[in-house]
Amino acid sequence: MSILVIGGTGKTGRRVTDRLKARGHDVRVAARSTGFHWDRPDTWAPHLAGARAVYLVTNPLSTDTSKEVADLLGRTEARVVLLSARDIHSPAEAPVREHTGGWTILRPTWFAQNFTEDLFAGFMERGRLALPTGEGREPFVDLADVADVAVEALTDPGHDGRAYDLSGPELLSFREAVALLGRGVEYEPVTAEEFKREIAGFGEELAEYTAGLLVDIANGANAYLSDGVQQVLGRAPGRFADFVARVDAARTAGE
Ligand SMILES: NC(=O)c1ccc[n+]([C@@H]2O[C@H](COP(=O)([O-])OP(=O)(O)OC[C@H]3O[C@@H](n4cnc5c(N)ncnc54)[C@H](OP(=O)(O)O)[C@@H]3O)[C@@H](O)[C@H]2O)c1
Known part of the structure; x- marks a missing residue:
């Protein structure tokens, strides 16, 4: 099986x-x-x-x-x-x-790896992350933790019938997250309309949907912590700075 x-x-x-x-x-x-x-x-x-x-x-x-x-x-x-x-x-x-x-x-919650592997990676490479997230804060979660939790849930029936909210251990604004990533990238809060124009190439529906999620962050809707990682793994989730250290180490090793 x-x-x-x-x-x-x-x-x-x-x-x-x-x-x-x-x-x-x-x-x-x-x-x-x-x-x-x-x-x-x-x-x-x-x-x-x-x-x-x-x-x-x-x-x-x-x-x-x-x-x-x-x-x-x-x-x-x-x-x-x-x-x-x-x-x-x-x-x-x-x-x-x-x-x-x-x-x-x-x-x-929003993945730390969005900055390096997904949605925001292109912006980061171009040196300017322009989002309608204002100074709102988000508890970015490390995918290492999400995967560890998933493995436990897949292999231990003790998690049957449970829903787990998984966040990182701290609230960070996008400005703070970008500063921790430290690649000389500039964070610029923009309006939802400006953002939608910038990603119009992805299609109107996706641009609208994504802008809505990001405006929720600006409005503080996601600014709280959740303890699903502790509940399942019995340990605290990884900090954003630890994620950045791993990314930096992998880059250095690949150079
Ligand atoms: N990004 C965030 O911050 C965030 C936060 C919370 C929750 N989520 C949730 O995370 C989920 C995405 O997970 P992820 O980031 O691990 O996925 P992902 O990196 O976007 O990968 C998508 C997977 O689906 C496969 N796929 C794409 N189109 C397919 C199709 N038509 N038929 C079959 N397979 C297809 C892809 O493989 P191929 O391309 O090889 O087919 C790939 O394996 C979403 O449901 C999202 O709501 C995301």
Whole structure:
């Protein structure tokens, strides 16, 4: 029996896969490169076959993932660990809670790795991070912690029926986070309209959605800590400065 990691080539899935393999588990990855396509249900069965647990990153191209997740879970009795989000719960939470094979929901805050591997990485490389986040504060969570929690939830049935809010240990503004990353990058608070114009290339819907999430940060909606990492791992989550130190060390090693 294996553990299936849906989204196993992505930011969290990659880390979950590596950790499970290091513990000696039989792991299968599902992503387009392995022939798994969210929009082609006929590709799901070969991946789900023989899975005793599933790490579930939902379809990034879908706004309402509830129907396709219900459809997928109807085809397996494996335990499922869903990656949702703390301040905007995934629509997939509803079908996951109905799943009879056992479930755990993980709700992280904004990822520290957005600065290096995702959304903000391009801005950082260009030396100017212009966002409608004002001086609002966010408890960025390190994906090392999210992956450690996911592995526990996938391998220990003691987490059945639980939803965990996962944050880092401190509130940081984007100005403070960028200063800690320390690459001479300038942080500039801009209006939502300016930001949407800047990322218009990603499409109107995505620009609108992302701007809304960032304005919530400016308004202080995310400025509180959560203790899911302590609850599951029995230790404090990693600090942003420790994440930066790891990124710097990896850069130096790669030079
Ligand atoms: N970023 C944040 O700060 C943040 C915070 C809280 C929660 N979240 C949640 O985290 C989730 C994203 O997780 P992540 O960052 O680990 O993912 P990610 O890095 O965006 O990776 C997405 C994964 O999905 C696969 N994929 C993309 N399109 C696909 C398709 N059409 N069919 C099948 N597979 C497809 C990708 O692989 P291929 O491209 O190889 O197919 C990849 O493995 C989202 O649900 C988001 O709401 C994010």
